Amino acid sequence: MNGTTIHLNGSGPTNGSIVNGSKQYHTDETATVTTQSPKGVNGVGASKVSANGVHASSKRCLWFEEELEEDLRWVFGVSKILHTGVSEFQDIELVESGPFGKVLILDGKLQSAEADEFVYHESIVHPAMLYHSDPKAVFIMGGGEGSTAREALRHESVKKVVMCDIDKEVVDFCREHLSANSEAFRNRRLELVIDDALAELERREDTFDIIVGDLADPVAGGPCYKLYTQSFYETILKPRLSPGGILVTQGGPAGILTHKEVYSSIFNTLRQVFKYVVPYAAHVPSYADSWGWVMASDHPFPTFSPEETDSRISKRIVGDLQFLDGQTMAAIFALNKHVRNSLAHETHVYTEETARFIHGHGTAQKSH
Amino acid sequence: MNGTTIHLNGSGPTNGSIVNGSKQYHTDETATVTTQSPKGVNGVGASKVSANGVHASSKRCLWFEEELEEDLRWVFGVSKILHTGVSEFQDIELVESGPFGKVLILDGKLQSAEADEFVYHESIVHPAMLYHSDPKAVFIMGGGEGSTAREALRHESVKKVVMCDIDKEVVDFCREHLSANSEAFRNRRLELVIDDALAELERREDTFDIIVGDLADPVAGGPCYKLYTQSFYETILKPRLSPGGILVTQGGPAGILTHKEVYSSIFNTLRQVFKYVVPYAAHVPSYADSWGWVMASDHPFPTFSPEETDSRISKRIVGDLQFLDGQTMAAIFALNKHVRNSLAHETHVYTEETARFIHGHGTAQKSH
Amino acid sequence: MNGTTIHLNGSGPTNGSIVNGSKQYHTDETATVTTQSPKGVNGVGASKVSANGVHASSKRCLWFEEELEEDLRWVFGVSKILHTGVSEFQDIELVESGPFGKVLILDGKLQSAEADEFVYHESIVHPAMLYHSDPKAVFIMGGGEGSTAREALRHESVKKVVMCDIDKEVVDFCREHLSANSEAFRNRRLELVIDDALAELERREDTFDIIVGDLADPVAGGPCYKLYTQSFYETILKPRLSPGGILVTQGGPAGILTHKEVYSSIFNTLRQVFKYVVPYAAHVPSYADSWGWVMASDHPFPTFSPEETDSRISKRIVGDLQFLDGQTMAAIFALNKHVRNSLAHETHVYTEETARFIHGHGTAQKSH
Amino acid sequence: MNGTTIHLNGSGPTNGSIVNGSKQYHTDETATVTTQSPKGVNGVGASKVSANGVHASSKRCLWFEEELEEDLRWVFGVSKILHTGVSEFQDIELVESGPFGKVLILDGKLQSAEADEFVYHESIVHPAMLYHSDPKAVFIMGGGEGSTAREALRHESVKKVVMCDIDKEVVDFCREHLSANSEAFRNRRLELVIDDALAELERREDTFDIIVGDLADPVAGGPCYKLYTQSFYETILKPRLSPGGILVTQGGPAGILTHKEVYSSIFNTLRQVFKYVVPYAAHVPSYADSWGWVMASDHPFPTFSPEETDSRISKRIVGDLQFLDGQTMAAIFALNKHVRNSLAHETHVYTEETARFIHGHGTAQKSH
Structure with missing residues (x-):
């Protein structure tokens, strides 16, 4: 025997069946895979939420935080980072937010939210x-x-x-x-x-x-x-x-x-x-x-x-x-x-000498 | 001698002077209080900020956080708790906030801010x-x-x-x-x-x-x-x-x-x-x-x-x-x-049976 | 002409050259792509940080927050979500954290950090x-x-x-x-x-x-x-x-x-x-x-x-x-x-009737 | 009549009684104060928690946050600011915290907690x-x-x-x-x-x-x-x-x-x-x-x-x-x-020229 033996002890039709070809199983593994439904959990492949009664809502753990002022923060839950990128000028992120749907973030500032x-x-x-x-x-x-x-x-x-x-x-x-x-x-x-x-x-x-x-x-x-x-x-x-x-x-x-x-x-x-x-x-x-x-x-x-x-x-x-x-x-x-x-x-006029700035990140943002 | 000896080693006119009457010094203390200006700090009693150059802005450490939705937070710095109270119905706080001046908080919800x-x-x-x-x-x-x-x-x-x-x-x-x-x-x-x-x-x-x-x-x-x-x-x-x-x-x-x-x-x-x-x-x-x-x-x-x-x-x-x-x-x-x-x-009508509720703290707030 | 014209106004060898094959450019576009270095930015393709002096450190905006106790939070910056998954039992995330390197998170609880x-x-x-x-x-x-x-x-x-x-x-x-x-x-x-x-x-x-x-x-x-x-x-x-x-x-x-x-x-x-x-x-x-x-x-x-x-x-x-x-x-x-x-x-003994629980998320976590 | 009339409409013995002497009631007020127990609330003066069933736990809204590293925060709930002070060198706060009892804070850094x-x-x-x-x-x-x-x-x-x-x-x-x-x-x-x-x-x-x-x-x-x-x-x-x-x-x-x-x-x-x-x-x-x-x-x-x-x-x-x-x-x-x-x-030696510093607030803290 020259590899990890993988048992997923299962009753029923999948018992003893051999799964291979899965990309993470190397060919030198004798992958004996059987599946056992855990007690009280009715069915493998069921969605996470329905599988166990207790998982009604998983705790939010990722948060986007924008510092609007030095002492004012706007913070919302992020359920998924959809895409990220980096340009010559700024970091680019598209995230799935709780309250605002998909949100485009440039250099840590919310630019645009699907919801509004x-x-x-x-x-x-x-x-x-x-x-x-x-x-x-x-x-x-x-x-x-x-x-x-x-x-x-x-x-x-x-x-x-x-x-x-x-x-x-x-x-x-x-x-x-x-x-x-x-x-x-x-x-x-x-x-x-x-x-x-x-x-x-x-x-x-x-x-x-x-x-x-x-x-x-x-x-x-x-x-x-x-x-x-x-x-x-x-x-x-x-x-x-x-x-x-x-x-x-x-x-x-x-x-x-x-x-x-x-x-x-x-x-x-x-x-x-x-x-x-x-x-x-x-x-x-x-x-x-x-x-x-x-x-x-x-x-x-x-x-x-x-x-x-x-x-x-x-x-x-x-x-x-x-x-x-x-x-x-x-x-x-x-x-x-x-x-x-x-x-x-207001009497202030923007010139190159008298620019007035908003609280921000000191970076070159080009799209709002 | 029957008490703590307190020296504030000072050069100049305050050296050796005796301070008493301060409420925290007990009468059984032989309070020999002299003051020594620390090197490079020019003047006792100067305000904290001006006394040492380094203290330009102390780090904000107290924050008020209101959960607007389950996954949306409004967070602002608090520089001072001015007054607190508790009623039969709710907690009452008046705080000095960074962005909004004095803020009245009832049961953890911002009720009213001086600024707006x-x-x-x-x-x-x-x-x-x-x-x-x-x-x-x-x-x-x-x-x-x-x-x-x-x-x-x-x-x-x-x-x-x-x-x-x-x-x-x-x-x-x-x-x-x-x-x-x-x-x-x-x-x-x-x-x-x-x-x-x-x-x-x-x-x-x-x-x-x-x-x-x-x-x-x-x-x-x-x-x-x-x-x-x-x-x-x-x-x-x-x-x-x-x-x-x-x-x-x-x-x-x-x-x-x-x-x-x-x-x-x-x-x-x-x-x-x-x-x-x-x-x-x-x-x-x-x-x-x-x-x-x-x-x-x-x-x-x-x-x-x-x-x-x-x-x-x-x-x-x-x-x-x-x-x-x-x-x-x-x-x-x-x-x-x-x-x-x-x-x-909208077709929903509020009756005692069909009340619709806002995200909140489940408490009896009586004043907005 | 039957598509968006894309100019990247540039001096030098790329001026006027045609870029195609990029997956987002459709074949019906007459993609005239030229690149113009923005003033003061010396070189396209330079990394974001070196390209503009101002971008020394982009503001942290994504945070992982674990509630250790009801009123105690452990919060660290996340620079990248590396991989995410969902199982029958829990959410699975591998993130790149600021202070702890790669961190494995199961259902919102930090499980294991590369650093320690x-x-x-x-x-x-x-x-x-x-x-x-x-x-x-x-x-x-x-x-x-x-x-x-x-x-x-x-x-x-x-x-x-x-x-x-x-x-x-x-x-x-x-x-x-x-x-x-x-x-x-x-x-x-x-x-x-x-x-x-x-x-x-x-x-x-x-x-x-x-x-x-x-x-x-x-x-x-x-x-x-x-x-x-x-x-x-x-x-x-x-x-x-x-x-x-x-x-x-x-x-x-x-x-x-x-x-x-x-x-x-x-x-x-x-x-x-x-x-x-x-x-x-x-x-x-x-x-x-x-x-x-x-x-x-x-x-x-x-x-x-x-x-x-x-x-x-x-x-x-x-x-x-x-x-x-x-x-x-x-x-x-x-x-x-x-x-x-x-x-x-300690006199408490764990039985099925007397289980004592840690502050947590009420979910079935199986791996620590 | 030359002042605010204050009714606390109450049934029972306090009905119609006159309260005066309270420091906030000015003497030119004809303070007719009567109290009415709100329906379902059994007794004035009962503690907030017991008075209405819903107020089991009020939402935490004040938090102390210490930045341990640039991207690592230690955050705990604060239920009360007990005392505050300012010295020539630092801000001084004594707060009642959720997890650590009374906590002494100097310039935004936790110095000492009653609990440990x-x-x-x-x-x-x-x-x-x-x-x-x-x-x-x-x-x-x-x-x-x-x-x-x-x-x-x-x-x-x-x-x-x-x-x-x-x-x-x-x-x-x-x-x-x-x-x-x-x-x-x-x-x-x-x-x-x-x-x-x-x-x-x-x-x-x-x-x-x-x-x-x-x-x-x-x-x-x-x-x-x-x-x-x-x-x-x-x-x-x-x-x-x-x-x-x-x-x-x-x-x-x-x-x-x-x-x-x-x-x-x-x-x-x-x-x-x-x-x-x-x-x-x-x-x-x-x-x-x-x-x-x-x-x-x-x-x-x-x-x-x-x-x-x-x-x-x-x-x-x-x-x-x-x-x-x-x-x-x-x-x-x-x-x-x-x-x-x-x-x-370790080969580093502290001299005035080679000092190595901890992440902190750049202020003169004298007591740990």
């Missing part, structure tokens, strides 16, 4: 596109996850969406693993560029009806903050807007307690550059905060009734929106008194 | 009172913290605010320790009743223009859920509303992911009892969620422009509001499409 | 085997991880090691993924049985010089506690010991504060059944506690000097031990006064 | 004193908590214990709040000096039979590391040892995974200065690790049997020890093979 990403992505894309009379060309700075492109591509008027993200690995990772966006990644109208959005905009000569800033928050040490400065907006971005074109950018946390971290400054910086600037915000549960966006244009924004907004949505957008409609859009544009006052009185 | 309690309390009180033509009498179910009464008392039309909380210790604790409410607790128009609100309403014969449900969420095992049932609203509460009277109640979490826990049911239950029912919601940062309220009346709610709301606020309310104004009120009444759809399709 | 598993496994195996005059046949109850078998197989006198674990998936998982044990799993002297150890011992007719109880702690609801009862030891296990045979079992936490949970009872139970019973303990860092074992026999244990122990080790055991030698063995057998007193005064 | 402080303090004091032929004079560097002095004062031979701690506030705090040490603090043989131990030893001209280093671990930025250097031991400490005198110092974590942080270096440094150096260690549960100490002398340590140790203990020490006896002392002196090997091969 529609709030963020409908909000960053549709208002600007609905306010535009006929958006044909869209440029997305960042957005490597693909969800922003997905929403833009739902507009029938759109001929071209250029998505420019610096991180090829994030883009590849999301293309492969985020099934909700796989159709968008294959869409013929999508042009995908792997580059620094600033360099790409500087290089291009075409213009866009809508430019979307789906970038990481300005974080100390990260290159992203350059894409929030007055000079960038004036000298690089604005020349790439078509007449009547609209810029919309994410603006970081916009809650009662957090809107002064960067949001009010981003708003105020845009106010220096554009004639018409519209801040808006919505609560995104998985971010544990309200989130802010800002639209800006040198063309006045039209005034719609909620009904007109609903009508534009049904005419222009393929499929149903989950979060936005006319009434919701009116609501997210109506910031509360407290935040509105702060924005009105 | 104005969002919750302005929202629960002012909309109903502003929609009412002339609110004179207000009844608060729960509200032991005092903040709801404080807001109601800001209305000049109000002659009487009855606040009925079951937990005397919470009321006493908040009266003593929450300085923001101390004036309200002394206000002559406040009538404070320590009792079960249900029993109190059943017993009373007067009626109210506004009844506010500032109660704990319906939690399994807690008595509070009885104050959310259809029969309570119909047979006990409604008879206590004056003609044109309005009920407003807190409704639990109303976020994209949480509004079906209890909020949609509370809304739907009220819809069975009242002709006009208005749900509204706002993000309360320290709750890590959007929060919901519902107004209900058999009298139609008037339609105001934001300007008219602002005008009523300035005419009726003493002092400035921080969160609410006409625009904010329009915004919080405009629920997003996702939540609005859920509410429209 | 040698402490536990040398301690459970070698003392009994060294005290025995000539151990030839070894039976391991549980031990599915394979480390206990590995240590037993290092004894040159051993002809046969029977390892009987109820959980085939755990055994297969460890055989495949724990490289330190792969040789042991292939060893011809190992006989592997998948069954309840109690049933297997009842069924067998051969006897053993050493029987090792490498089982899960007695946990409420788990079947394992039956393998700690007086009647099991007397009527099922003892008949399977050869003359001079020794039983050794793990005994749960044996720290100053935890030894009364189950350890003192296991010791006292064995004292009812065997003439000679020897408790011993050692601190296992990854368990955050001292751990206890008990040896028992009807044959007196010989008295060795540390030098004699060292001599036996070098004569009998292949390779070097990391933790145990003569001096260490003397030390772990010398329990401290506090624990020794508790053990001396 | 006897392990640390018996171990740091008694071995050296028992090995000495007749210890009369003891000098404690640090030890502000008072427990080390308490143990030393239990030796009947001792005429004088000088305890020299830099932090007067810690000493005062512990004197006032640690009842276990209050008798020691009042003991006439205790001489308490508030100073840097290094300066004090430099200044003194008397010598000691035993010098105890009950100092904080060497932490980057803290002044304590100077009390672990070769030159300190040689030029300042050694001259203060009487002939036959023994130094014993705490040596930081001594676990399988942690003994190389500072313990092996402290041992090796002492080996450069003293002829006879004895390392020993024991698991201290509340530290989540084994802890190390080192005895050093130029006089050889005698060899005792455990019985002789027991005999010395009973002759010399007042009262019973909880942890140490002859057998325990033999065990803690027998380090395991792994740690012993590391110590034997």
